Amino acid sequence: MDEQEMIETAFDDLIKSLRKGTTEESVKMIRRAFEFAREAHQGVRRKSGEPYILHPLAVAKIAVKEIGLGTKSAVAALLHDVVEDTDYTVEDIANLFGPKIASLVDGLTKISEVMGSNTTKQAESFRKMILTLADDVRVILIKIADRLHNMRTLDSMPEHKQVKIASETLYIYAPLAHRMGLHAIKTELEDLSLKYENPVEYQELEKRIHDYRDEHTGLYQQFIAPIRERLTESGYHYDITARTKSVYSVWSKMQRRHISFEEIYDLLAVRIVFDPKDNQPEKWQCWNIYSLITDMYSPKPERIRDWVSVPKANGYEALHLTVMGPGGKWIEVQIRSRRMDEIAEKGLAAHWKYKGDNAEASNEVDKWLAGIKEMLEQPGTDALEFLDEFKLNLFAKEIRVFTPKGEMRTLPKGASVLDFAYDIHTEIGNSCIGGKVNHKLVPMSHRLQSGDQVEVLTSDKQKPQSDWLDFIVTAKARNNILMVFRREKKEQIRIGTTMFEKLLEDMKLPFGAENLNKALLHLKLQHKDDLYVSLAKGHLDIEEVRKALKKKSENKFVKYWKLQFFKSDKDKPVPDKEKEEEKGKVINDIIDDASDFIIAPCCNPIPGDDVVGMKIDGDKITVHKRKCPEAIRLMSSYGDKIVPVKWVSHKIMSFLAVIKLNGIDSIGIVSDITMIISKESNVNMRTVHFETKDGIFEGMIHLYVHNTADLNNLMMKIASLKGVENVSRVENLDV
Numbered sequence: 001m002d003e004q005e006m007i008e009t010a011f012d013d014l015i016k017s018l019r020k021g022t023t024e025e026s027v028k029m030i031r032r033a034f035e036f037a038r039e040a041h042q043g044v045r046r047k048s049g050e051p052y053i054l055h056p057l058a059v060a061k062i063a064v065k066e067i068g069l070g071t072k073s074a075v076a077a078l079l080h081d082v083v084e085d086t087d088y089t090v091e092d093i094a095n096l097f098g099p100k101i102a103s104l105v106d107g108l109t110k111i112s113e114v115m116g117s118n119t120t121k122q123a124e125s126f127r128k129m130i131l132t133l134a135d136d137v138r139v140i141l142i143k144i145a146d147r148l149h150n151m152r153t154l155d156s157m158p159e160h161k162q163v164k165i166a167s168e169t170l171y172i173y174a175p176l177a178h179r180m181g182l183h184a185i186k187t188e189l190e191d192l193s194l195k196y197e198n199p200v201e202y203q204e205l206e207k208r209i210h211d212y213r214d215e216h217t218g219l220y221q222q223f224i225a226p227i228r229e230r231l232t233e234s235g236y237h238y239d240i241t242a243r244t245k246s247v248y249s250v251w252s253k254m255q256r257r258h259i260s261f262e263e264i265y266d267l268l269a270v271r272i273v274f275d276p277k278d279n280q281p282e283k284w285q286c287w288n289i290y291s292l293i294t295d296m297y298s299p300k301p302e303r304i305r306d307w308v309s310v311p312k313a314n315g316y317e318a319l320h321l322t323v324m325g326p327g328g329k330w331i332e333v334q335i336r337s338r339r340m341d342e343i344a345e346k347g348l349a350a351h352w353k354y355k356g357d358n359a360e361a362s363n364e365v366d367k368w369l370a371g372i373k374e375m376l377e378q379p380g381t382d383a384l385e386f387l388d389e390f391k392l393n394l395f396a397k398e399i400r401v402f403t404p405k406g407e408m409r410t411l412p413k414g415a416s417v418l419d420f421a422y423d424i425h426t427e428i429g430n431s432c433i434g435g436k437v438n439h440k441l442v443p444m445s446h447r448l449q450s451g452d453q454v455e456v457l458t459s460d461k462q463k464p465q466s467d468w469l470d471f472i473v474t475a476k477a478r479n480n481i482l483m484v485f486r487r488e489k490k491e492q493i494r495i496g497t498t499m500f501e502k503l504l505e506d507m508k509l510p511f512g513a514e515n516l517n518k519a520l521l522h523l524k525l526q527h528k529d530d531l532y533v534s535l536a537k538g539h540l541d542i543e544e545v546r547k548a549l550k551k552k553s554e555n556k557f558v559k560y561w562k563l564q565f566f567k568s569d570k571d572k573p574v575p576d577k578e579k580e581e582e583k584g585k586v587i588n589d590i591i592d593d594a595s596d597f598i599i600a601p602c603c604n605p606i607p608g609d610d611v612v613g614m615k616i617d618g619d620k621i622t623v624h625k626r627k628c629p630e631a632i633r634l635m636s637s638y639g640d641k642i643v644p645v646k647w648v649s650h651k652i653m654s655f656l657a658v659i660k661l662n663g664i665d666s667i668g669i670v671s672d673i674t675m676i677i678s679k680e681s682n683v684n685m686r687t688v689h690f691e692t693k694d695g696i697f698e699g700m701i702h703l704y705v706h707n708t709a710d711l712n713n714l715m716m717k718i719a720s721l722k723g724v725e726n727v728s729r730v731e732n733l734d735v
Helices: 003-016 024-040 054-066 071-079 090-097 099-108 121-133 138-152 159-179 183-197 199-215 217-233 247-257 282-296 338-346 348-353 359-376 383-392 417-424 426-430 466-470 475-506 513-523 528-537 542-550 556-560 576-582 629-637 669-679 708-719
Strands: 237-244 268-275 319-324 330-337 398-402 408-412 432-437 440-442 454-458 561-567 587-591 597-599 611-614 621-625 642-650 655-664 683-693 696-705 724-729
Touching (some): 003 024, 024 071, 054 071, 054 138, 090 099, 099 138, 138 159, 159 629, 159 642, 183 247, 217 237, 268 282, 268 338, 330 338, 408 417, 417 426, 417 454, 417 475, 426 475, 475 513, 513 528, 513 542, 611 629, 621 642, 655 708, 669 683, 669 708, 683 708, 696 708, 708 724
Parallel strands (some): 268 330, 597 621
Antiparallel strands (some): 398 408, 432 440, 561 642, 611 621, 655 696, 683 696
């Protein structure tokens, strides 16, 4: 098949994916947009070598088939890169296709220049996208489709680009897809992000999940058989499928709970999707099916999730339960009507399709959109700060609480009385002094539970305090509190900068990145603003800074290990005939001067850890563990600042690591553990601490090891001892 046939086939696939009932006029408009985009992108190719027009065609197909959007969205998706990548303007689009499509395309167009020194293209582009949400939510949905296709075709990109795009996707786009109700797309984005960020772990888990599914197929058939019989007897038309937990969700659960693959019991779940009977409420029918199932299998009461009575804020409706199946296995069952299933898979697009049928779910989504618009109206936030604040509530689980008059409010799980106060009104939040929960007096930091009735107590003399930031969880509360502090902080930074410059002048040292980073490193501070504010507030004595600047630069790592920093020669244009020769070529430098890089104190990587470099402030490269939450946040916002790094050589030297373990207490268990450690020639103990309670022991051991291989070998030997249940490395511990 030649390229023109390939392009026409892709266009035909798009047309076949359109909603039923799409008019001939609409098809002609889509054809016109396709021809226009093909001409505009003529001769341009993607990194994979394929014609560029195949990308907008794929994005349009995802938008209409997997999200369920209509004609205008398909047209906007086809045109979404025209303004950015060609000489055509938004005005040209408006003249050719009308103002509404031009507005969508404008919202999708990336910003071409960095908007200020404290932001990046990614963050500012994202802010613009969210601003457009105030007018048309389809911009977000098309943007998610665009990101999904980019992730599906990420193989052709160089590794540093893969890491950057995967981090950004996991940090923002997967949670955004979740909030938009796009469960299937959210899951795929998470899995693809993990595939490129941690390829070895991804492949291993994918195989183990596949093997588990094959091994337990018979068990699930045995479980499903009596359910099918009862549903058929009751006159239901239905589909039953067994779904596997996604690779990312398994990996995330293992990381979050420090458990092994074998300890995850809900790897497979059964989904029942039924066609509702006429003249019976869907909710009633969900509970009726629940009753049929629990007549056969015993439920686990604490695992019931009722989202049919009160849907999630993204419109999701379903009834989840976990029951004891054959062979003593817990099995999750999800019950949905056909309408609920379409909303679960296609999110907001399906939600508005059924809006008249489900006013309550509509109100929840509309409230969330209103909250986003309100946050956008707050002045004075730069793009990165906005990005972080917006991220706060994207992926949160919800609780439902009530005002004294019985009005229901949806808040993230873990929300405090103060979050509730800000949700009611900014001024009520600013003047909050406490509250009454279920008529009982509580502090403003009190965590709310679903079903609580909350009354806010206020005082005219109250004003926001810095410690409020320690217990609020909503972006709205945080944004309003930070607004109060923003002017004050700017003044403190000005005063602190003056103090630091004066100190450098007295010490006859130049004011530059080298001395600034030296002070930050020795004082264990993350950012220059932290230094300036601490100086201005008097939390940091000027003499401490003087001592830090006098210290001799030394980095124990570089005496014995070298870090290799890869820099892609991506900015140099390469003629077509040289592309094959240049493919895969990198320039690499071995850095062994302590002034060139910093080991990040937030995650403290040791030789053997998978690491990544970030070059943000000054000339230094900060080296993080690749899994470090701060590194993921930075990579998503500063994608152009990523520097791929790896350890390349070493001599014998020890580094401090900490492991924790627990198990069944028995005579001699501590002696057995310490004996194993003492026999290891490459490991030495610094401190050992054990506690026992009710027959269970917990221990924390500080060790000196040469690298991660020695540490992992020791942990495996300890884990093999009888009575030891769990052994894990402690991450991000200030030791």
